[in-house]
Amino acid sequence: xLRDRAPVTKHGAAAGEGGRPARADxxxxxxxxxxxxxxxxxxxxxxxRQAALLPGRACDEFIGGMRAxxxxxxxxxxxxxxxxxxxxxxxxxxxxVPGLVPDEVFFEHLANRRFPxxxxxxxxxxxxxxxxxxxxxxxxxxxxxxxxxxIADFIQAYGxxxxxxxxxxxxxxxxxxxxYTVEFGLVQQRGALRIYGSxxxxxxxxxxxxLDDPSPNRIGFDLERVMRTLYRIDDFQETYFVLDGIDxxxxxxxxxxxxxxxxxxxxxxxxxxxxxxxxxxxxxxxxLYHGLRSREKPQ
Ligand code: HBI
Ligand code: FE
Numbered sequence: 375x376l377r378d379r380a381p382v383t384k385h386g387a388a389a390g391e392g393g394r395p396a397r398a399d400x401x402x403x404x405x406x407x408x409x410x411x412x413x414x415x416x417x418x419x420x421x422x423r424q425a426a427l428l429p430g431r432a433c434d435e436f437i438g439g440m441r442a443x444x445x446x447x448x449x450x451x452x453x454x455x456x457x458x459x460x461x462x463x464x465x466x467x468x469x470x471v472p473g474l475v476p477d478e479v480f481f482e483h484l485a486n487r488r489f490p491x492x493x494x495x496x497x498x499x500x501x502x503x504x505x506x507x508x509x510x511x512x513x514x515x516x517x518x519x520x521x522x523x524x525i526a527d528f529i530q531a532y533g534x535x536x537x538x539x540x541x542x543x544x545x546x547x548x549x550x551x552x553x554y555t556v557e558f559g560l561v562q563q564r565g566a567l568r569i570y571g572s573x574x575x576x577x578x579x580x581x582x583x584x585l586d587d588p589s590p591n592r593i594g595f596d597l598e599r600v601m602r603t604l605y606r607i608d609d610f611q612e613t614y615f616v617l618d619g620i621d622x623x624x625x626x627x628x629x630x631x632x633x634x635x636x637x638x639x640x641x642x643x644x645x646x647x648x649x650x651x652x653x654x655x656x657x658x659x660x661x662l663y664h665g666l667r668s669r670e671k672p673q
Contacts, residue, residue: 395472400479404470404493406452413495414449420501420510421447423578431585432575433561433568435525435620439518450495451513460517464526468517473506478540484533489520502579515572519556524624525570529556531627544635546673547601551626554600554615560584560592561617567592567656570620583610589663591647592616594654597626601638604646604672612647612664616656646672 396402425447429437442463444455453468460466469483470493483490491512496504519525532552539548557573567585574580584590591613593599600615617623644650647661 399469399483400471400475400490401469402472402493404453406450406454409450409495412498416495416498416501417450417510418447419498420576421445421514424514424576424581427578427581428569428575431569431581433563433570433620435522436518436570436575439521442521443517445513445517450509451517453491456513456517460520463521464523466520466526468513473508477545478537481533481536481540484529485537486533487526487530489516489529491516502577511572511576515576516556518575519570519572522620524620524627525556528623528627532556535631539631539635542635544639547635547638548631549673550603550605551597551600553605554603554611555595555617555623555626558584558605558611558614559595559617560614561620563619567616570617571614580610583663584614587663588660590614590657591649591655591659592657593649594618594656595622596654597629598634598638599644599650599653601634602641603644603648606646606670606672608670609667610663612659612661 443451443459445451453470457467460468464487466487466489468491469488471490473492473494475483475490480490489512492506492508494508495510496508520529532548535548536545539545555571557571559569559571560567560574561570562568569575569581569584571584574584587610590611593613593615595615595617603613605611647659647664649655649658
């Protein structure tokens with residue numbers, strides 16, 4: 375598993391004995407000086423590929439955020455420099471973690487405007503797919519959007535809401551909202567679909583698939599609908615939900631999900647590719663891509 379790979383131990387303060395973290399909040403030092411030339415080279419390949427693809431595909435907020443940050447092709451960014459710029463703009467910081475951290479640790483960081491970013495970078499043979507979020511996904515994918523005030527507030531609200539949803543036993547429903555917005559969201563901009571989800575923006579293949587492939591559905595975002603919709607963690611999404619504008623998330627950050635949870639937990643879950651009569655279908659997918667594949671059960 376990626377969490378156990380060498381750089382974590384190489385950089386010292388990561389996992390303590392028996393895989394337990396040395397610090398209770400799971401943070402580690404980024405150890406920027408210790409990245410090898412080969413690791414920076416992986417960053418460069420990934421960066422250049424996405425930089426060539428995203429203009430005209432990523433939303434204005436993503437492109438604008440990227441421009442204002444010290445992120446470029448030459449090296450894996452230094453979290454201290456990112457945090458300086460981000461702190462000024464939206465009050466967020468980037469902290470290094472060894473990989474996936476437990477839900478409550480993740481939420482606690484977000485609730486305090488700290489974004490946990492994977493310290494390691496994928497290996498050259500994993501350019502297109504890996505299970506755990508690495509520094510390319512977390513920094514290239516998420517940090518530009520954290521420069522946006524609406525997303526910055528929404529992700530903090532997700533952290534606060536996550537801690538509560540866990541106690542209420544409705545975390546899967548809230549996690550679907552994060553998945554279909556922050557990770558895999560699309561937005562309408564000047565009459566076209568654009569990417570704002572970090573899971574798409576950091577993936578070469580999904581940046582094309584989400585916008586251009588005839589297979590997936592693109593459906594107008596509806597909070598209750600999204601809370602009911604299972605998602606895939608091991609493949610492209612079968613359905614993407616589309617905001618009319620990033621500002622739609624502003625209202626979501628303010629909504630008290632309490633009443634909604636009560637309703638939604640009584641309703642059946644929806645399959646990732648399912649279409650309902652009341653859906654605002656922007657593009658009805660052919661379903662061809664997923665029809666040809668077998669995979670894990672959705673969450
Ligand atoms: N940890 N580092 C990291 N990054 C994530 O995106 C993440 C996590 N832990 C839990 C988690 N995401 C999700 O399962 C929650 O959003 C539910
Ligand atoms: Fe992510």
